[in-house]
Amino acid sequence: MIPSDLIKGSLKTIVLKLLKENGRMYGYEITRRVEELTEGKIKLTYGALYPVLHKLESEGVLVTESENFNNRIRIYYLLTPHGHSVVEDKIKELNEFIESLQRIVDTKPGLSHA
Amino acid sequence: MIPSDLIKGSLKTIVLKLLKENGRMYGYEITRRVEELTEGKIKLTYGALYPVLHKLESEGVLVTESENFNNRIRIYYLLTPHGHSVVEDKIKELNEFIESLQRIVDTKPGLSHA
């Protein structure tokens, strides 16, 4: 399990990226997909996820579609046109972040300033 | 510039990794090295860095060696034996995190659950 401290800042981007790839998803589904993709290493908590989804909705990044499935409410989230451009930026940022981290962890002693 | 939200959780690991590779470093030097390695994409603030260094010292992960260079105080930080094992764990965590993020951002639509 990757500690939540590390994941903190990327939560929003992760959610947006999944919505981009899958068209629309509901909250519970998002946590499942993240666990699946990361082999259980990243587990999103609902206390973190739902507030983020609500905030993104209030910012006009997402819209919702409520549906009923077996008497359980499912609230699907979709990107707005504005949301699509937000995701692009966020993913670029995340890729730069990943690249930067790799440069730091891949540096070998003596090669850092050879 | 990568937003600080993303970097937040990795600060401690970044610092420890650099100390591991370079033997000993002083605070100002750490911020420089991070900027250098990431081509200016990651900039550590002193308000974040020094409290982290002090905390790691109080936890027995680091020890200090104060020296005088051109009438400027330099406080070098070094890993303790305990610190070395902490770094190993932290780096493993960070590598798992990087790998997980890559799986999420590299997923293409239609291939995620093919």
Place this chain on the structure above:
DNA sequence: TGCAATATATAAGCAACTTATATATTCTAT
């Protein structure tokens, strides 16, 4: 009949950072 899984929601509390501020010296340019 009870527990795990499915599904969403929110409040209180905490940790880790940002921002602002303080101090002091050296180096560079004018």
Place this chain on the structure above:
DNA sequence: ATAGAATATATAAGTTGCTTATATATTGCA
């Protein structure tokens, strides 16, 4: 000479973004 940039460390107040705990309700399995 003198001003500003770079070097060097430090801490307090404030904010953000999570965790943890709690609440509610249905379906599926043993």
